[in-house]
Amino acid sequence: MAQASDLYDERLQRIKTAVALAKPDRVPCVPLGDSFAAKLVGEKLSVFCTGRPEAAYKTMIRAFTSLGEIDGIQHAGFDANMLSTIWLSKVRMPGVDLPEDNLWQVEEQELMKPEDYDVIIKDGWQKFTDDFWLNKLDNLGARVQPFFASMPAAMQAWKDLGIVPFSPVIVTIPYEYFCGARSMREFIKDLYRRPDKVQEAMDVVMPVLVEQARQLARGLNLHGLWVGGWRSASEFLSRPLWERFVFPYYKQIVEALVDEGAIPVLHWDSNWTRDLEYLLQFPKAKCVFSPDGATDIFKAKEVLGDHMCIMGDVPAEMLALATPEKVTEYCKRLISEIGPSGFILAQGCDIPPNAKPENVRAMIASVHQ
């Protein structure tokens, strides 16, 4: 029987081959499913989601090692407070603000005011977020610290099983932070009413985010990082706005990560189909485009197939409602039409808590058939 370290090397090589746009011995499968893992092992979401990072990653390991052979896992652990760090929004927690088995959800609230752009420009991003975490997000730093501290052990635990913790850290662009903190509607209005001020603040924030991303990649010796995109999707913005407030910032962060030798995993939810061609400006065979089912993945293959590995995109709706046969059929289509070179099979976004286990098993099994 193969040693875990041999398996790890074999699987890492398989993933890296796909990222390099070459053809691996088979398509790798690298899923993500935090709430799903809890449900699968019978743990209440209120118990799983926060304050017990070590137990949470063990739950994820228990769940995913029972579903078939996977090559990697996108996130090594979970704490719902982490969502506040990337959206600068409060998160409603099961068992506290929601029923015990409800999914945690980001609360849409205007926590940052228009005048805060000036504070950011004057005092800098670090000082602003220190204050924001403490005063607007109820001392977020203290709540996420145990999760951050658990990361190295969580990554090692997956490695010890021969499973690659592929992209355990999330970074993103100023747009996503501002949009979360201002609330989407207020932020969109800012883009029309005070575009120069927004851009000035973004340009103050960006070097800090790039440096943080570099340090994370270096410090944790990461293979990949999620470069998250949610509300900055093409479907929400006209191209002039997208070209000004979104793309240049992604380009900076992607180039910095590639420079560090890390793989930017563009975890981009919602529909980005319109602007896929812009991704050709990112370094070739160094990134992963990971849509959630809303972007046309087949169009992505057409535009990016010779330039960027694609990962995805079995939709949440399918995993929750369809039959294993349907899931297998879709996965086979993905493997043959998006792959077999330059493709990693995964769910779109995240496996939902009410996904049928047999559907997730069918997804994982499809790369072995």
Next chain:
Amino acid sequence: MAISHSLITSAVSRLQEAKALELVKEAMTRDQDHFLILEEVRAGLDAVGEIYNQGNYFLADLIMAAEIFMEVQELVVGANIPVEPGPPQVIIGTVETDIHDIGKNITIATMRSCGLRVLDLGVNVPPRVFLKSVQDTRAPILCLSGLISQSYDTMKKTVRLLDRDSLRPATKVIIGGLVNEEVRKYTGADRWVKDCAVGTALCKEILSSNSRSCQMTGS
């Protein structure tokens, strides 16, 4: 007067917020008919909808257009005064288990800016609250919003309650958010949409088809 009003339409359609508001204020100081001012704004919003349908405006542009409409409405008729009085034509809410409301709120703003009367039940709305609201108002359209897959079961329960109380087909159920045809079938809803402009157009289509049926049957 005609020149001023066409300028209002043009400013709204180009999403020139400050200019549109300035023109509206100017028209009001000249004692222009408030109804006509709002009609000019609506014409601008129709143009925004057209440009959106052509794929040249996006969600952010709809948000801005609805914002301009709300500001004009407040200027012209004052805050919290419905422009279109009467019972709701559309009841909308994010279903129980889900608190996402960005899409729902943008949809409501778009619908209202198109002249629809909308009753917003908020987020995390239980099936029985939707049922009671339909019973009380007999609204012809119920929109159920959900952005997590756990919301499917609540949508299904709500549709079942409406069926049980024979409130369908008089009330059409539209689901929106993380939905597709598979989800529509599962929940038993009449239609599904992922786009607030499409949802608004669909509601208008249903209302207009209801009104044609009423005319034909003489009811």
